[in-house]
Amino acid sequence: MEQYIFYLGFIVAAYAVIANDVIQTLGTFMTSNANVKWWLLWGFAGSVLTVTLVYGWYINGGDVSYGRLSNIPLPDPMPWWYLLAPISLMVITRFGIPASTTFMILSVFSSSQLIEKMILKSVFGYALAFVAAFVLYLFLTKKFESPASIRLMDKKKQRPFWIVAQWFSTGFLWSQWLIQDFANIFVFLPRQLSLYELVFSLALILLIMAYIFNSKGGKIQGIVNQKSNTQHIRSATIIDACYALLLFFFTSVNTIPMSTTWAFIGILAGREIAISYRLKKGELKKTYKMLVNDFAKVNMGLFVSILIAYLIQFMKG
Known part of the structure; x- marks a missing residue:
């Protein structure tokens, strides 16, 4: 039993984590490549995932989490109530709410000290992402995000360059996100995977990704679609590059898991406020309202995850 x-926990967690977090890494990629066949996008993302997973498994002696589960032992035995976390995340995802999968999944396995470190790192990630994006887009907005600049780019036929740039930036971003979030996906499996477990998990994740790409990201994709110019390939590329560099920085800092969702929402928030300030000052109030709504959704996920963590601690007795 x-x-x-x-295995049930892994299957549910894999779907819930990827479906909820897909907007962070592949959301702008899918939006700006809406006319590209879904299976081509899936093939690209699947190739990056396969390389990242197999490479991590090989160099880390079977540990595909890149050390992020080293302080989170696999419960033995594992009662059924551990499934509450991924099931709750799956339900939240179906309603289009971007939750922090790190808190939703890992908090029920972690000590209070580790949870505190994860929260601190995630809050710092949000703050750094917000400030960096805001400052960056204060300088970039008029040159890269104004309607005139976008028309000029199309007129100068610069699109082929940005297509190549986007696929490179998306690949880098996707790999960095996977390094951060493999811990959330694989927390239900042994910390050192056998070859059989590696192949099984890889096949399952690729199937889940195929479904997500075929469904255009699902309901949660709307958070990306409503932001300024995210359907434009140059704008999407810049977002991806900023986010990838931020995750690379946090990957280098330490192996403590963090909420990549908070970092992503921070980037979108800082970017959106800067664009509104530079180009649409009359719509600042509307922008603030939209961002508050996004932040409320994220915090709803945090509240649910903490509630589940305490519930499981109570069940443990």
Whole structure:
């Protein structure tokens, strides 16, 4: 029975984490490439995932989490109530709410000290992302985000360059996100995977990704679609590059898991306020309202995750 809980937990967590977090890494990629066949986009993202997963498994002696589960042991035995976390995340995802998968999944496995460190790192990630994006877009907005600059880019036929740039930036971003979030996906499996477990998990994740790409990202994709110019390939490329560099920085700092969702929402928030300030000052109030709504959704996920964590601690007795 316990073995079934391990694998069921992994399956549900894999779907919930990827479906909820896909907007962070592949959302702008899918939006700006809406006319490209879904299976081509899936093939590209799947190739990056395969390389990142197999490479991590090989160099880390079977540990695909890149060390992020080293302080989170696999419960033995694992009661059924551990499934509450990924199931709750899956329900939230179906309603289009961007939750922090790190808190939703890992908090029920972690000590209070580690949870505190994860929260601090995530809050710092949000703040750094917000400030960096705001400052950057104060300088970039008129040159890269104004309607005139976008028309000029199309007129100068610069699109081929930005297509190549976007695919490179998306690949880099996707790999950095995977390094951060493999811990959320694989927390239900042994910390060192066998070859069989590696192949099984890879095949399952690729199937989940195929479904997500085929469904255009699902309801949660709307958060990206409503932001300024995210359907434009140059804008999407700049967002991806900024986010990738931020994740690379936090990957280098330490192996403590963090909420990549908070960092992504921080980038979108800083960017959106800067664009509104530079180009649409009359719509600042509307922008603030939209960003508050996004932040409220994220914090709803945090509240649910903490509630579930305490519930499981209570069940443990």
